[in-house]
Amino acid sequence: GENVEQHPSTLSVQEGDSAVIKCTYSDSASNYFPWYKQELGKGPQLIIDIRSNVGEKKDQRIAVTLNKTAKHFSLHITETQPEDSAVYFCAASRPGGGNKLTFGTGTQLKVEL
């Protein structure tokens, strides 16, 4: 089955700096790669996603890049703000089979003032 590895497990940045979180996946048939943000005491919430026919996608301060050949994808957050502090999860899914997601182990991002 699919295996998703995520790094780093913790990341501390100064407000205004950029943050990058990286994930690798094992199943070459995976074609959908979402990123979820989880705030303390809440359920994960989708912040951005990318499909395998696209190399990069941006939404204001966040962007995701995908390298299908190397089987890795990354989340980039620019101009970080204190409200960006949360746990971020990457995930991967292959077509069919109930749209099951395989998640990475999460990155605790702390944005310091």
Add this chain to the structure above:
Amino acid sequence: NAGVTQTPKFRVLKTGQSMTLLCAQDMNHEYMYWYRQDPGMGLRLIHYSVGEGTTAKGEVPDGYNVSRLKKQNFLLGLESAAPSQTSVYFCASNLRGGGADNEQFFGPGTRLTVL
């Protein structure tokens, strides 16, 4: 819309006791999922359903059972709770299919402690 709701929010059980976690969604979603979240391990899929009356095993199904008698509800049962089932449980739902409908919407979670 309430989205995805979970009942209860917290529960403490003794080893061997049974309980049912209820998930409800009001978005007319076809697919529903149960995950458990443990420190350092991300979210792992327990069981899922692709429609009313259907269920399937996920990555970590042992010790759990599920039922989807109504489209809007997905129940997770623990027949004989064990301390290893201490976790935070999340329910999620998905409209259906690929394309723009891949987003899974998550509930607020149920924190379960088994003593």
